[in-house]
Amino acid sequence: MDISDYTDRFGLLAVGLVAFLAILMALYGLAELASRRDRSRAVAFVFLAPAVLFLLVGLVYPAVRTVIMSFFSGDGSEFVGLDNYAWAVSDPDALQILVNTALWIVIVPLLSTALGLLYAVLIDGRRGERVFKALVFLPMGISFVGAAIIWKFVYQYDASGDQIGLLNQLLVWLGADPVNWLTESPWNNFLLMVVLIWIEVGFATVVLSAALKGVPNEIVEAARIDGASPAEIFWNVTVPSIRSAIVVVAVTVFIATLKLFDIVRAMTGGHYDTDVLAHNMVEQAFRLNNDGRGATMAVLLFLLVVPVVIYQVRNMRRQELEAR
Amino acid sequence: MSKTRRISCLAAAAGAIALAATACGAPEDEDSSRGEVPEEAQDCANYDFGSFDGETVTILGSIRDQEADEMMAAWAFFEECTGVNIDYEGTGEFEADMAVRVDGGNAPDIALFPQPGLMSNFKDSLVPASEEVTALATEGWTEDWLNYGTIDGQLYAAPNSSNAKSFIWYSPTFFSENGYEVPKTWDELMTLSDTIADSGITPWCAGFESGGATGWPGTDWIEDIVLREGTDVYDQWVSHEIPFNDPQIVEAIEKAGTVLTNEDYVFNGTDTIASTPFQEAGHPILDGSCAFYRMASFYGAMWPEGTNVAEDGDVFAFQFPETNEGDKTMLVGGEFVAAFSDSEATEATRQYLASEVYHNARLQTGPWSTAHQGVDPNNATTPINVLATQILTDPSVTVRFDGSDLMPGEVGASSFWTGIIEWVSGDKDAQQMADDIEASWP
């Protein structure tokens, strides 16, 4: 590396940061002006403008474009109505994708949250809690690409000789024959899910563990005095008190699972019946050159999140009623 | 937490890594197969493409790492003499990156397409070959090759590298010890396989695992056999004039099956083919565990360090035998140099990449093979590349491009791969496999 490689990049960084600061100051000045004249709407406009502008260009416009594309043929030249959707719900390969996705979005959020909660309860108040938490938290900092490399050393299969994959080595030590994990449908789907669960449990643990500490001790003591068993206390007192934390974890993991693409791409490429919506969307749009089907897959992705959005709207209404 | 502290943590972590590794000094290059740009190509008098000081030409390709170094070394003097600055980017996600960038209006100036089929998807954005490039291409390559760079009768791209795919790797030492001869026909190959099998050694190694592209080495197997049934059948098959489940094709698959689904022939058993990485699948030849491994000429770079890859060495390759007497065929792969920009610097770069000077220089900067008529095959840096370049530049050899790269993506990069895997794993027979692939043809 030349010295100019450093100056170029850090110079750009400095210029960028100064420019950003200038923009922030300008916005703040505008807001101040509007505030002085007591124009709430103008202030709101200034505060929202940068975010809304970014989102319009970068997400709203692409979303609209995607929906429109899903009604057109693969090369975008011909209006085909609902043909792509018909394909998505009738083609055996596409159906396989939908089934896999359904498995993913049920199993991964459920297991991640449950394991996270279990682990949080297990380590709560234990000596060395921080270390325990850090160990499980660690995978969250690892990229999907990195995770795929890590798990290659777990699932790798070698037909002869020494195993490189830990799981197969365990089988060999136990006297069994090694298994080619990633090609064994439908089990390979679960093995891929394990990777995502491995990443997400840490997130669930930290959030839920902190939430547990927020449960007032008096309530738990009161229940104990009333003669409730530990299990009863857990289900009837603890879980309800951290309900909203559980929901946030589950929703966040749910959305991450739906958008999952990298793990499948890196580990099986969607072969051996492991394809999921987000991966197939990319496959169709970028590799098979079928924009229509790719867009359709994306729209199906949207639709799957609608229930979550509705839930969120209800939640908000409820809170507003309570606030009144 | 202040931002400054966060940043300083970052810097500290990065610094720690940097220090730890700097201590060891810069890595050294010990590879003997690497060479120099020949002297005549170092002379600026050979680069009369014009002067383009400070102009940048971006190139995107799937070639990475060491191979990319050697390629860049071959055009270093072009850059120096013309002032063009070539910004090369190698990507492992070539198809996806191309799709995004071309549709996003940010295409590279030049793309090295490993698949002619993929290139034709971008026809509307491509700049046709100029008169000069066409002249250079016609001079440098046989018609078979130019056809693959032509879309609707218009030449768009000249080839860059060329790989010879119809090769079977073997151990010359093992052969001479046992008095075996290199087989010239399919029947001889099968007879020899039987002989070896009878001696207690499984004759064939096979491995089709290749990450997300698992199965492709198997498609090459089928293509090799179909090609040797007749180039007409091959062309019709690839262009879908005959269906994928045509009896001739099913027959060819079954013929490949005499090796690939033959439990007595395949090292470690046929059920391991799908999961053995192709990069390492041929290595058992070295310790005499198997005798043959069908893989392209580039496999020469994948032997363990210290292996002598030569006609009288530890391993070498012979051409996939012909079925019909008198045929000389070769299954090939390679990249095509297509342009998305009509700038003069880009045009100059295209001309250079199609020229004899470049192909000669590249042949000598590292293991590589080319079909350019103007090079001397003996200049290649390794024996296997000498052999491959000899065959590729021989006008009497009929070449056909890897069929799976010409078929639509749904087949060539998807159902054909999975079909092969299901077939070698014994889940489907040849007929079922062909039927399923035919059904997936868009």
Next chain:
Amino acid sequence: MSTDAQAPEKPARIGETRGERLRRVLSSRAASVAALIIAILWTIPTFGLFISSFRPEDDIRESGWWTFFTDPSFTLDTYNYVLYSDSQGGGLIRNLINTIVITIPGVLIPVAFAAMAAYALSWIDFKGRNLLYISIFALQVVPLQMALIPLLSFFSTGLHIGSVPITPEWNLDGVNTIVQVWIAHSIFGLPLAIFLLHNFMRELPSDVMEAARIDGASHSQIFRKVVLPLVTPALASIGIFQFLWVWNDFLVGRTFAPGEATRPLTAVLGDMAGTWGFGWTRLPAAAFIAIIVPLVVFLLLQRYFVRGLLAGSVKG
């Protein structure tokens, strides 16, 4: 809420019989063992990568990383190669710098803009506020991949209606294309940041706001003097979230800053294996370089991460 205080051993409860005490200790043992098993299971894969990264390449190819303990072999060559090689695939040090240059604004910009938007959405009254908030929440699910092409063409060809240009093309080249990456990351990070910050800000006590308003403070003053100090933990945790996301990003960097010179670390990771994937044995070392920085940052700032996230969710 603090997670760092070591919990003292619980004293024996008054009135506890010996049997009850035994049962409590036993179940606590079982819980310890279970926790230990989970912790080990979760660490082994990363540990394997760590060991592998120090093994010679031929050994990685031929035997499992656990053989390191019976037959140790150690080398720094792979690290040296992936960091400093001037070969096309090597030289991660440059990509590391790119990643740092990309990450800092890629975190600051969206967090700042999200804070402003979240304040407006939670404390300024205007028509359509809830609808706007819900729409932004829903934008979280727009798959990033579908936004690549439209956004890229916005940068490289500008916006057009018919043939009438609305915005110009940006015409950035070389290192400067990194600006596009900053903006792209900001856009993709905004919905989640706004969602989390909005949750957090709405929970702020309204009497504090009222008091400030009665004192004659304007919205911009309340935002700066009252709200920002109160939401600092949330800003930190969202910053960490965004940091992880930008650092670990694979697609955005390679799409918006094409060219060998500007690619971030994660984007080149997979390409390190060479044209035919034969060099996959370099990946452990390369991957470890890519994950060590976020891991260190993450572990150091873990506390803040939790504090911020939680305040937004616990009461929700």
